[in-house]
Amino acid sequence: MTTSNLHPGPNLGDHHGEAHYGAEAIVFGFWVFLMSDLVIFGLVFASYLTVANQMGMAGGPGPAEAFDLRSVFVQTMILLTSSLTFGFATLAMRCNHGRAAIARWLAVSLLLGIGFLTLELRDFAHMIDVGAVPQRSGFWSAFWGLVPLHGVHVASGCLWIGVMLAQMAVLGMIPAVKTRILRLGLFWHFLDLIWVAIFSIVYLGGLMP
Amino acid sequence: MTDTLFGRLDLSSLSLWHAIQTPTPSELIAAGAAMAVILGGFGVLALLTWFRLWGPLWRNWLTSVDHKRIGIMYCALALIMLARGVIEGVLMRSQQAFGLHGGFLTPEHFSQLFSTHGTIMIFFVAMPFIAGVINYVMPLQIGARDMAFPVMNQISLGLTATGAALVMISLVLGQFSTGGWANYPPYTGADFQPGPGPDYWIWSIVLAGIGTTLSGINFAVTIYKERAPGMQFLRMPIFCWTVICTSIIMVFALPPLTVAALMLAADRYLDFHFFTNDLGGNMMNYVNLFWLFGHPEVYLLVIPCYGIFSEVIPTFSGKRIYGYMSMVYATMSIAVLSFCVWLHHFFTMGQSANINAAFGIASMAIAVPTGVKTYNWLATLFRGRVRMTVPMIYAIGFFYLFVIGGLTGVMLANPVISYQVHNTLFLVAHFHNVIIPGVLFGLLAGYHFWFPKAFGFRLDERWGRAAACLWIAGFSFTFLPLYWLGLQGMPRRSATFSDPAFQPVMWLALFGAALILAALTCLAVQLWVSIRNRDHLAVPLGDPWNGRALEWSIPSPPPAYNFAVLPQVAARDDFAMAKADGRTFAEPDAYEDIEMPDNTAIGMIVCVCATLMGLALVFWIWWLAVLSFAVMLVALIGRTFRVVTTHVIPAAEIAAAHRAWLARVQAAPAVSRRDETRERNRGRAMLERPTTPEAAE
Ligand code: HEM
Ligand SMILES: [Cu+2]
Numbered sequence: 001m002t003t004s005n006l007h008p009g010p011n012l013g014d015h016h017g018e019a020h021y022g023a024e025a026i027v028f029g030f031w032v033f034l035m036s037d038l039v040i041f042g043l044v045f046a047s048y049l050t051v052a053n054q055m056g057m058a059g060g061p062g063p064a065e066a067f068d069l070r071s072v073f074v075q076t077m078i079l080l081t082s083s084l085t086f087g088f089a090t091l092a093m094r095c096n097h098g099r100a101a102i103a104r105w106l107a108v109s110l111l112l113g114i115g116f117l118t119l120e121l122r123d124f125a126h127m128i129d130v131g132a133v134p135q136r137s138g139f140w141s142a143f144w145g146l147v148p149l150h151g152v153h154v155a156s157g158c159l160w161i162g163v164m165l166a167q168m169a170v171l172g173m174i175p176a177v178k179t180r181i182l183r184l185g186l187f188w189h190f191l192d193l194i195w196v197a198i199f200s201i202v203y204l205g206g207l208m209p
Numbered sequence: 210m211t212d213t214l215f216g217r218l219d220l221s222s223l224s225l226w227h228a229i230q231t232p233t234p235s236e237l238i239a240a241g242a243a244m245a246v247i248l249g250g251f252g253v254l255a256l257l258t259w260f261r262l263w264g265p266l267w268r269n270w271l272t273s274v275d276h277k278r279i280g281i282m283y284c285a286l287a288l289i290m291l292a293r294g295v296i297e298g299v300l301m302r303s304q305q306a307f308g309l310h311g312g313f314l315t316p317e318h319f320s321q322l323f324s325t326h327g328t329i330m331i332f333f334v335a336m337p338f339i340a341g342v343i344n345y346v347m348p349l350q351i352g353a354r355d356m357a358f359p360v361m362n363q364i365s366l367g368l369t370a371t372g373a374a375l376v377m378i379s380l381v382l383g384q385f386s387t388g389g390w391a392n393y394p395p396y397t398g399a400d401f402q403p404g405p406g407p408d409y410w411i412w413s414i415v416l417a418g419i420g421t422t423l424s425g426i427n428f429a430v431t432i433y434k435e436r437a438p439g440m441q442f443l444r445m446p447i448f449c450w451t452v453i454c455t456s457i458i459m460v461f462a463l464p465p466l467t468v469a470a471l472m473l474a475a476d477r478y479l480d481f482h483f484f485t486n487d488l489g490g491n492m493m494n495y496v497n498l499f500w501l502f503g504h505p506e507v508y509l510l511v512i513p514c515y516g517i518f519s520e521v522i523p524t525f526s527g528k529r530i531y532g533y534m535s536m537v538y539a540t541m542s543i544a545v546l547s548f549c550v551w552l553h554h555f556f557t558m559g560q561s562a563n564i565n566a567a568f569g570i571a572s573m574a575i576a577v578p579t580g581v582k583t584y585n586w587l588a589t590l591f592r593g594r595v596r597m598t599v600p601m602i603y604a605i606g607f608f609y610l611f612v613i614g615g616l617t618g619v620m621l622a623n624p625v626i627s628y629q630v631h632n633t634l635f636l637v638a639h640f641h642n643v644i645i646p647g648v649l650f651g652l653l654a655g656y657h658f659w660f661p662k663a664f665g666f667r668l669d670e671r672w673g674r675a676a677a678c679l680w681i682a683g684f685s686f687t688f689l690p691l692y693w694l695g696l697q698g699m700p701r702r703s704a705t706f707s708d709p710a711f712q713p714v715m716w717l718a719l720f721g722a723a724l725i726l727a728a729l730t731c732l733a734v735q736l737w738v739s740i741r742n743r744d745h746l747a748v749p750l751g752d753p754w755n756g757r758a759l760e761w762s763i764p765s766p767p768p769a770y771n772f773a774v775l776p777q778v779a780a781r782d783d784f785a786m787a788k789a790d791g792r793t794f795a796e797p798d799a800y801e802d803i804e805m806p807d808n809t810a811i812g813m814i815v816c817v818c819a820t821l822m823g824l825a826l827v828f829w830i831w832w833l834a835v836l837s838f839a840v841m842l843v844a845l846i847g848r849t850f851r852v853v854t855t856h857v858i859p860a861a862e863i864a865a866a867h868r869a870w871l872a873r874v875q876a877a878p879a880v881s882r883r884d885e886t887r888e889r890n891r892g893r894a895m896l897e898r899p900t901t902p903e904a905a906e
Contacts, residue, residue, distance in 0.1 A: 025357050025434040032426045032460055039464040043501070047472070047483070047494050058482075058489035134481045138489025141481040145472060163846055171852060180849070 007031070009186055010090050012178060019175035023182060030183040034190050041194050044149060045201065048142040052206065056139035063206030066132035068123055072203045075119045076195065079154075082112035083192040090185045093178060099168055102181070109188065110161040113154055120151055143202065150198055153191050160184050216829035217405070222383045234313040238300070243381045272808040274359035275769055276344050279366050281663060283341030284656070290333040290373055295729050297326040299722040302687065306719040308705045309712055319704035320387035321406070325376060327390025328410060332417055333373040335510045335644070338652045339455070340369070340424050343513060346659055347428065347452050349760035349767065351445060352437025352776045355806065357430040360854075363812030365420040365427065371819040372417025378824065379409045386410040389702065391499050392473070394484035394492050399477045405827045407477065411470045412823035418463050418470070425459025428452055437759070439778035443537075446758045446782070447530060450537050451516030454544035455509050461548070462505035469498035478826075496558065500551035508547035510644070512540060514651025515582060518607065521600040521654050522586050524754050526593025527882065527897065529782050532585040539578035539585075546575045556627040565624040572622035579615060583608070594897075596882060598754075599673035600654035606681035607646045607654075614642030617692065632702075635695025641688045650680065653732075661753050661892070665765040666746040670886045672735030679728035686721025690714045748892030750874050755882060755894035757785040762793065764870045765892060770803045770858060773867035788896045794874050800860040800867070807854050814844045 005011050006024040008031060013020055050056070089105035092098075127133070134144035164184060167177050220226055228240030257263055270278055301322050304312045314322070348356060356362045379385040386406035388397040397407040432453050436445070473495065475481040482490040523530045530536060552560065552568040586608070595601065617639045620626050630636060653676075661667045694714055699706055739746055752761040759776055760767075762784045774797040780786045787793045818841035825833035879895035880887075 025430055028434060029357060029426055029430040032429055036422055036426070036460045036464055039461055040468055043465055043468045043498060047468075047498070050494055051489055051491060056489040056491070058487075060488075134475070134479065136488070138482045138485075138491060141475070141483050141490070145475065145481070145483065163849065167850065170850065174852065176849075176852070 010094060010182065012094055012182065015096075016094075016175075016178065019178040022175055023179045026179050027182055027186070030186055034186060037190070041149070041197075044142075044146045045197065048146050048202065051138040051142045053139075056137060056142070058137040058139070060137040060140065061130055061132045062139075063203075066127045066130050067203055067207055068126060069203060069207060071119055071123050072199060075116050075123075076199050078112050078116045078119070079192055079195050082109045082116070083189050085109045085112065086185055086188045090182065093173070093181060099173055102173075103165055103168055106161055106165060106181075110158055110165075113158045113161070117151060117154055117158070120147075124148070147198060147202065150191065150194050153187075153194070157184070157188055157191060160187070213832070214830075216825070216831070218382065218828040218830065222405075222828070224381060224384075233315070235315045235318040238314070239318060239380070246377055246380050268808070271813050272810050274355070274363050274806045274808060276348050276356045276359065276362060277663065277767065279362050280341045280343070280345030282366060283337045283344060283369070286370060286373055287334050287338035287341060287652075290329050290337070292729065293377075294326055294329045294334055295725060297322050297329070299726050301326065302715075302719045302722040304704060305706070306715045308715065309709060310705060310707060312705055314704060316704045317387060320702070321385050323702055324387055324389050324392075324410070325379070325385045328385075328413070329373075329376055330644075331390060331506070331510075332414060333369070333376060335648050335652070336417075336421060337369050337373075339510060339513050339648075340365070340421070342517065342652065342655045342659070343428055343452050343455070345663060346655075346760060347449055348431060348435070349662075349763070349771060350449050350758045351432060351435065351440050352759050352772060352778060353431060353435040354771050354775075354803065356427050357435055358427050359806045360809055360811060360848075361423055362427055363809065364815050365424040367812040367816030368420030368423075368819060369417045370816050371823060372413035372420070374820050375409055375413040375416075375823045375827075379406075382824075383409070383827065391503065392470075393499075394473055394476065394495050395486050395490075397473065398485055399480075400485070407473070408827040411474050411477075412826055415467055415470045415474075416819050416823060418467050421459055422463040422467070425456040425463065428456035429460065432456075437772075437776050437778055439776075441778075443534075444778055444781045444783070447519035447533070447536050447540075448513070448516035448758075450540050451512045451519070454540050455513050458505045458509040458512070458544055458547065462502050462509065464502075465498045466502035466506075469495055469502070472498075493558065496555050497551070500554040501548075503554065504551040505547040507640075507644070508543055511647045511651070512543060514648050514655075515540065517651045517655040517658070518586060518604055520758070521658050522589050522604055524658075524756055525596045525598055525601045526590050527755070528589055528593045529757065529785070530585065531588035531591075532581075533781065535581050536585055539581040542578045543575060546571065546578075550575065550622075553622055553627070556624045557631045562624070569622050569624050573619050576615060576619050583612065594882065596885065598886065599657045599668070599670060599677050602674060602677040603650040603654040603657075603680075606677065606684075607650045610642060610646035610681070610684065613689075614639060614646065618643060630695050632700055633695035634691040634699045634701055637701050638688045638691035638695060641684075641691075645680075645684050645688070653677070653680070658754070659760075661746075661748045662751070662760055662765050662767070664743075665749050666739065666743040667748055667753060667886075667890070669735050669739045669742065669746070672731050672738055676728050676731035676735060679724050679731060683721050683724030683726075683728050686724060687718050688721070690717050690721075745888050748890060750870075750877055750892030752784075752894045753885060753890055753892045755885070755897070757782040759784055762787070768863075768866060770805055770863065773797070773800060773863050788894075794871055796868065796871060800864040802860050803858045803863060804855045805858060807856055809848070809854070811844060811848050815841055818844070
């Protein structure tokens with residue numbers, strides 16, 4: 001179907017005409033932005049790792065007292081699924097399955113994103129209950145600097161999906177809307193990737209004996 | 210102490226209030242500066258109203274998304290901030306000249322001075338000036354119509370202006386940080402500096418830093434995606450290569466700064482313990498994050514200036530650049546190495562000797578590509594027909610001073626020496642020695658070189674020469690003596706000293722600072738004189754210096770769409786080649802409609818909201834912070850609902866303008882290089898073949 005690949009990631013394809021060709025610079029720019037965001041996460045991870053030890057915990061609670069692995073695992077599954085459903089939305093757009101199909105998949109991703117955030121907030125509340133607050137120690141400051149940073153990204157992703165649903169309704173599938181959904185997709189998958197790192201390094205790593 | 214409406218902002222925040230209560234010299238100087246900001250601000254508003262300039266200013270500048278206008282606004286911002294930065298530098302030198310057991314400033318005030326001076330010079334002089342020159346020149350050199358993201362470009366400018374505005378406001382309301390330009394915690398934490406100072410630093414840096422990251426993305430994408438047909442990477446002017454490297458640094462090195470500053474904000478506002486002394490905080494994390502930004506930053510600043518010299522030197526030698534490929538490789542290696550050496554900024558802070566050795570060697574390695582570049586510039590001069598115009602005077606100053614600075618850098622990269630001169634004036638001498646000849650001279654050379662392109666008239670040559678010579682002499686007298694003082698053990702950042710042997714050297718340095726002040730005055734006078742004489746200095750035809758790259762092939766100032774027809778690039782230094790084969794100034798077969806982005810107010814909305822938000826955060830006015838953020842967010846989202854954001858310039862209009870200009874070029878006599886600084890020069894340079902065979906290279 002597609003003949004020219006103008007940027008990394010899913011391309012709309014020649015049959016999308018202007019939207020496809022116009023995406024080249026815009027999506028490339030978004031990749032560059034994601035690289036910069038990746039640096040931010042990398043550094044916040046690094047800061048976390050330097051204080052993930054007894055000294056950083058300063059006699060306060062440690063991961064074992066505060067983490068609920070079951071809940072985190074469910075969150076992981078939800079977020080991974082939302083990436084899959086977002087993939088379906090992108091495919092529906094690329095194959096011209098119509099506005100309704102795209103909107104449906106976007107809405108499912110949005111709900112999964114909100115579900116993820118709800119569970120995450122519940123976990124945070126539990127941590128506050130057991131005294132694992134950022135003011136307690138350098139370790140918890142670093143944790144609260146890292147995990148909610150991802151959460152804020154997911155929340156902005158949700159807001160962005162909401163805006164796109166509104167634009168699809170108001171403006172229709174004009175080229176600008178299409179390229180925005182392409183970029184939103186990259187953003188959403190990127191957040192998945194960061195989450196996998198958080199799950200493995202912070203949660204699994206923290207609970208390892 | 211804090212109330213809901215005004216947070217912690219009250220009468221005692223006004224610096225004028227302090228001066229009325231305790232009129233010491235320090236307070237009076239602070240109050241004078243505050244008055245200067247207030248009167249300057251009102252003066253500008255009054256003049257704009259008097260001359261009825263609000264409309265044109267709004268329509269042609271503040272809402273413009275044209276990369277050329279945005280570039281000019283960046284440079285204007287930088288020059289205004291330069292004036293403040295230099296005055297502060299001179300003030301500090303005066304304090305130290307009288308500083309044997311005293312002086313006229315309080316240590317507190319002196320600390321604020323070096324903190325604002327360093328912050329301003331790096332973030333609000335050097336960075337905007339560079340962003341401005343890149344914005345103006347790079348799209349023209351690659352044959353593009355605009356930046357890849359014109360609206361984002363305007364927003365970047367807005368955020369940079371926000372940062373500068375916050376630093377200026379700190380003169381009037383509250384105080385700035387006393388923690389230096391790096392603002393190290395725990396000293397800048399809430400325990401030691403509870404006041405608004407470090408918060409001013411945090412928010413001006415964070416907001417301007419986001420703007421710079423966005424600029425980096427914009428520059429990189431523009432070069433990757435918007436080059437004219439035939440403009441292969443290896444045909445680009447060296448300046449564009451330096452822009453790629455700089456934008457890569459912007460994209461990767463600004464995030465560490467943002468992260469460090471926001472973590473510090475969390476410590477200060479929310480009682481986090483990232484960098485505190487107690488409860489598991491670790492200030493070494495800050496130091497690492499900061500210098501992970503800070504070292505690449507100095508290359509972010511100097512690399513584009515290398516690029517400027519690589520345009521100026523070949524042009525005024527009448528030759529092409531020597532060793533193009535080695536120039537490209539050297540630039541790339543410097544950009545990569547700049548990320549590998551950050552630890553040399555804290556050799557004395559307790560890491561092992563092996564780590565120090567590794568980072569010392571990596572630091573010294575940068576001297577290799579830098580040396581390659583220097584040899585290439587010299588080889589370009591060799592047997593060229595060199596004209597000593599103002600940019601060339603800066604280049605000569607750069608050559609010999611920058612080499613001294615670079616050599617002392619290699620000294621400092623040796624941990625053993627670093628231990629010895631740590632935190633002394635030796636360091637201050639070193640970094641000014643690279644940053645003034647390297648960055649500032651480069652930018653001033655670029656300012657003289659491209660000014661006629663931007664405004665259609667040249668800058669006055671005589672005042673320019675005076676300024677350049679005064680800068681070189683002033684720099685040498687101010688900073689070279691500091692090497693000696695540093696070796697003798699005079700610490701940096703100290704308001705006073707107790708060894709009378711330092712006194713005469715301090716006076717020498719003050720003399721130098723006076724010369725620098727004179728240089729700055731000459732620059733101001735030059736601008737004024739040139740504007741007054743602009744009819745005599747006019748070069749509307751566009752090529753006053755016998756230029757080599759595409760920006761010289763169009764009228765001055767260029768039309769909004771830059772190129773009537775996108776150039777078809779066939780070679781490196783395409784315009785110079787075209788002049789040699791007589792391909793220039795031919796009428797194109799056909800003209801086409803050009804689609805250009807519309808003006809928009811979004812950058813101004815972001816700028817105003819972000820400034821209010823920054824102020825609100827500094828003074829804990831929470832409702833205003835939330836409100837201004839919300840307005841900004843709504844405006845940005847609202848903007849994405851606009852469908853039509855461009856307008857079309859009809860082909861006929863373009864054809865008429867272009868034909869008229871071509872006719873004027875053809876009618877004008879070509880001017881030889883001997884006459885390029887005379888009135889005869891209207892911007893059509895004569896092609897003069899080099900006289901020696903080597904120079905043809
Ligand atoms: C033009 C005349 C200038 C003068 C007279 C001057 C003078 C000074 C002085 C007296 C200090 C304080 C040294 C100390 O701590 O003891 C200083 C610090 C500094 N200057 Fe300059 N300077 C000038 C230009 C510049 C420029 C162009 C830049 C950068 C673009 C710059 C960047 C800095 C920085 C980063 C610091 C360190 C601030 C800190 O300690 O945190 N200066 N300068
Ligand atoms: Cu360094």
